[in-house]
Amino acid sequence: MPKFDSLSSVQEAIKKGEISCTALVKHYLQQIKNSESLNIYLEVFEEEAIQKAKDCDLLLKNEPEKLGKLWGMVVSIKDVICYKDHKVSAGSKILENFESLFSATAVERIIEEGAIIIGRTNCDEFAMGSSNENSAFGPVLNGVDPNKIPGGSSGGAAVSVQMDTCLAALGTDTGGSVRQPAALCGVLGMKPSYGRISRHGLVAYGSSFDQVGIFGHQIEDIAILLELMSGPDQYDSTLSKREVPFYSKMLNYDKKPRIAYYRSALEHPALDGEIKEALQKQLADFRQSGYEVEAVDFKYLDYMVPAYYVLTTAEASSNLSRFDGIRYGYREQGAGSLEETYTQSRTRGFGEEVKRRIMLGTFVLSSGYYDAYYTKAQKVRRLIAEETRQLLSEYDFLLMPATPTPAWNLGEKTDDPVEMYLADIFTVQANMAGIPAIAFPAGKTKSGLPIGLQLLSNVFTEEELLAFAKKVLQS
Numbered sequence: 001m002p003k004f005d006s007l008s009s010v011q012e013a014i015k016k017g018e019i020s021c022t023a024l025v026k027h028y029l030q031q032i033k034n035s036e037s038l039n040i041y042l043e044v045f046e047e048e049a050i051q052k053a054k055d056c057d058l059l060l061k062n063e064p065e066k067l068g069k070l071w072g073m074v075v076s077i078k079d080v081i082c083y084k085d086h087k088v089s090a091g092s093k094i095l096e097n098f099e100s101l102f103s104a105t106a107v108e109r110i111i112e113e114g115a116i117i118i119g120r121t122n123c124d125e126f127a128m129g130s131s132n133e134n135s136a137f138g139p140v141l142n143g144v145d146p147n148k149i150p151g152g153s154s155g156g157a158a159v160s161v162q163m164d165t166c167l168a169a170l171g172t173d174t175g176g177s178v179r180q181p182a183a184l185c186g187v188l189g190m191k192p193s194y195g196r197i198s199r200h201g202l203v204a205y206g207s208s209f210d211q212v213g214i215f216g217h218q219i220e221d222i223a224i225l226l227e228l229m230s231g232p233d234q235y236d237s238t239l240s241k242r243e244v245p246f247y248s249k250m251l252n253y254d255k256k257p258r259i260a261y262y263r264s265a266l267e268h269p270a271l272d273g274e275i276k277e278a279l280q281k282q283l284a285d286f287r288q289s290g291y292e293v294e295a296v297d298f299k300y301l302d303y304m305v306p307a308y309y310v311l312t313t314a315e316a317s318s319n320l321s322r323f324d325g326i327r328y329g330y331r332e333q334g335a336g337s338l339e340e341t342y343t344q345s346r347t348r349g350f351g352e353e354v355k356r357r358i359m360l361g362t363f364v365l366s367s368g369y370y371d372a373y374y375t376k377a378q379k380v381r382r383l384i385a386e387e388t389r390q391l392l393s394e395y396d397f398l399l400m401p402a403t404p405t406p407a408w409n410l411g412e413k414t415d416d417p418v419e420m421y422l423a424d425i426f427t428v429q430a431n432m433a434g435i436p437a438i439a440f441p442a443g444k445t446k447s448g449l450p451i452g453l454q455l456l457s458n459v460f461t462e463e464e465l466l467a468f469a470k471k472v473l474q475s
Helices: 007-015 021-034 046-062 105-112 155-162 179-185 219-229 273-288 301-322 338-349 352-364 370-394 417-424 428-433 462-474
Strands: 041-044 074-078 116-121 168-172 188-191 212-216 258-262 292-296 397-401 437-444 450-456
Touching (some): 007 021, 007 046, 007 219, 021 046, 021 116, 046 116, 105 168, 105 219, 116 155, 155 168, 179 188, 179 450, 188 219, 212 219, 258 273, 273 292, 273 397, 273 437, 301 417, 301 428, 428 450, 450 462
Parallel strands (some): 074 168, 258 292, 258 397
Antiparallel strands (some): 041 116, 188 212, 188 437, 437 450
16 A cells, blocks of 8 residues: 555545545554554554544445545544543553543544544653653654654654554644654654643643644645644633634745744754754755845743743642542552552652652742742743744744754663753743744754754744745745
8 A cells, every 4th residue: 555645645545446444544553563663552443443434434435525624534642632431641650541531622623524543652651751761651662763762752643653654643742742753753743832722631741831733744734633623612711712724725835934043053062963954954945045044043042941841840740749549540559548648659650750850840839949940930931932922023934953963862861861851952942932833854864864843933823834834845
């Protein structure tokens, strides 16, 4: 079977009778089995996916007018996104075998349009990680080189698209958890503006940062998924009331944009030489196309990661307090008192990185340290957001690396949490400012590892970002 990289090509092939939806799903299921060694999926919904594919084939034959916009699209979902009557563990022992009582709004909306959910993908525990090595169920491996990490925390989702086990995938992006693995795996990964897609049904990490993101091969598929998942939801009061544009119909970009890049990012000592070359080549291509390209200074670049980790760990400390061994999830049976139940359940149920972040978050929220750390980090976030949005009112797009280095070896950074955190240096800005960003493939290193760059635009300008990203990929 040919490898399909877009929904339109899938639907065209099915309409022509070249394949059936059932055959397509069985192909993806076989691809999942072929790539089991990469540890992409925690659970595959085999029987359910085949049945939904059969239903799709029947509808196409007998009542095609009842087909939704996403018929024929097979999607994986990250294991922090709830799907009713299916397990969701957030990659953690503390939620192992927990079954969700409802579906996330994003999942409900794509199912209503005919999408088929094929399985839930492995991820860093509670979405806390940059390498997908923190899962209680083992690391995900990069399909390009199984000795390399795929990025995190949505590493399983990225590799599920990379290895042709589905057409698209849903992940979450708190500080780069969609864009970073997309870049390291050579696929597209988009984070929309905060408040564009409902967070209802996400297992929370940092509530003021978390956003559903999308992996795919083509901008058109990212656009249609974003279009259908966005919009008001009574379960999420942080959602924007702005009208949702028809992103899939707005993909022609015919302007001469003004593009900024950070001189400090290009000259940053942490930036790998081959990624620097790819960034310089892209800037040269923009100039050759007649675009206005300017270097700008951003004085808060080195403050973003520290402020981000102070704020997200504080929110994690609050959000994860609900996992106490009492109401649901893992409970330590040998505890002799209520306090021991709390302590032992959380000690044995949470992994090391999650416990590290809970303790750090509790510390920065504690009496005597709240103003010194948490309040100061909030002020820094405000400065970053204001300056970012001001910059993007003067320029149409900001071009940045998506990662400072290509994919690194498994275990290379696990003993140094700070070095691991610095892998997020170029992605956290979009989350701190609440703006949209998309990572896209930009060639490979001499050793064959994917290189990714990212484009950022001002808040709620996804239609411009998607249209321009499509033009960049076509040039």
